[in-house]
Amino acid sequence: MAISRRAFGIGLVAASAAATGGYVYLREHPEIAGRFGEAKRLFGFAGGEKEGFLANARVKSVLERRFGLILDGRRAGSVEMVREHALLDQKPQFLWPSSSVLVEVARSSGVKISRDQVIFNSPIVLYSWDRIAEGLVKGGIAQPAGGPRYTVDLSKLLKAIITGENWSSIGVADLFGRARVVSTDPNKSNSGFMFAGLAASLLSGDVVMPETLSKIDGDVATVFRRMGFKPPSSGKLFDDYVAGGPGAQPLIVGYENQLVEWVLQDAERWKRLEANAPAKPVILYPQPTVFSAHPLISVERQADELIEALTSESLLEMAWEDHGFRGPLGTIGKARNALLQSRLLERIDAVLPMPDAPVMLALLDRLAA
Structure with missing residues (x-):
């Protein structure tokens, strides 16, 4: 059966709209995109106290499977990463120091910040x-x-x-x-x-x-x-x-x-x-x-998704359960370990x-x- 040009055109418009809507939805829901798309690799520097968290197999799995992110997070001193040109000239996509004051220090060093948000506290x-x-x-x-x-x-x-x-x-x-x-x-x-x-x-x-x-x-x-x-x-x-x-x-x-x-x-x-x-x-x-607040600084917009991922409840609980980082406002997680209770x-x-x-x-x- 022949399809009229008008019907064909309407179909193209509908398909285009669906594709656009799907793109916007996936962009706004990275946990969905992570399941179906190719994982996005992000390079940046993080304070040494977060090295264990970033190496945690559970954390890496959630970041990749739910949020489509693979991190190349290299250890650097929190003050160095926002001041030293030897590090900033490597074009990191994110910086993860251990003090909110260092966000302002980064700005004074000429770092163009897309977004910043405290992830957890200690x-x-x-x-x-x-x-x-x-x-x-x-x-x-x-x-x-x-x-x-x-x-x-x-x-x-x-x-x-x-x-x-x-x-x-x-x-x-x-x-x-x-x-x-x-x-x-x-x-x-x-x-x-x-x-x-x-x-x-x-x-x-x-x-x-x-x-x-x-x-x-x-x-x-x-x-x-x-x-x-x-x-x-x-x-x-x-x-x-x-x-x-x-x-x-x-x-x-x-x-x-x-x-x-x-x-x-x-x-x-x-x-x-x-x-x-x-x-x-x-x-x-x-x-x-x-x-000590730990703000994630997104230097490039594509690293904004990392903030959304790290502030998800599942990763905040892992930060507490496995590494002892308190969440927003200094709150402790749900889990209570008997070895540390007192x-x-x-x-x-x-x-x-x-x-x-x-x-x-x-x-x-x-x-x-």
């Missing part, structure tokens, strides 16, 4: 050992918080470090030399960067401003000078802490999720340590602390905002001098 904490924490309690610097966890008056601790107090004078009798806390290099890694901002604000009595920075930047520099060697990444510092024990690494700065991730990697190892080790790792929550604070209310980007850049210059 508070800055101090890691120590049970007997050292108990000594700090005796010295009036730390307080028990129920279970093997503590809070710490960071302002008191910083002032003791600045004045050159020995460990014994702040309650820790069996450690040699002056009290110190070690962080990563603040000009390379975000945990050191955020600790520098937190220390500056505490020493100034409020969130540090341009007009108050010059009054306390020398004291902040003293805290960092007393650290000695500062590793370039949070992962390296945490590995040194676990391997070195209380004598080598009595007190370090890290992310809350690092101990969670380490425990979940090998539950039997953790149980052996809990039962037999002469010193056991503990978390001390600074009061106040700062939240070690984490469910709510963290004493939180300071980070100083503005220009203040932090000025502080970094002072610490690098």
Whole structure:
């Protein structure tokens, strides 16, 4: 049966409309496109603390099967990735640092941002050992918080470090030399960067401003000078802490999720340590602390889909269950692991905002001098 030209034309229009509608629908629903289309490959840099999350087989499977995304996420320091041209000149499609302040630093470095959004959070904490924490309690610097966890008056601790107090004078009798806390290099890694901002604000009595920075930047520099060697990444510092024990690494700065991730990697190892080790790792929550938000920066529009994927409920739960990252607003996930139940604070209310980007850049210059 012959088809009239008019009917044929209407059919073409309808097919075209259906194709256009289908394209728009798939574009707006990448989880559908991921099932049928070829996976999209995205290249970018991510902070070392997210290396385990990006290598997680479950995470990679969901990204590829549901969202059609394969990531080439290379490890880089959070501060370096938004400032160093050696990295930015590689044309990354996304950047995933560990502080919202670094979004503004990226803009000041000339990065053209399509979109940015915080994916998850982890508070800055101090890691120590049970007997050292108990000594700090005796010295009036730390307080028990129920279970093997503590809070710490960071302002008191910083002032003791600045004045050159020995460990014994702040309650820790069996450690040699002056009290110190070690962080990563603040000009390379975000945990050191955020600790520098937190220390500056505490020493100034409020969130540090341009007009108050010059009054306390020398004291902040003293805290960092007393650290000695500062590793370039949070992962390296945490590995040194676990391997070195209380004598080598009595007190370090890290992310809350690092101990969670380490425990979940090998539950039997953790149980052996809990039962037999002469010193056991503990978390001390600074009061106040700062939240390390992890914003995904989409440099090219095609990486916008990655934000949608990473904020899906399934991936946020994996971030918590397998790696200890809190979700939006600092909330913890649904799953509760018995090995960690008593070690984490469910709510963290004493939180300071980070100083503005220009203040932090000025502080970094002072610490690098």
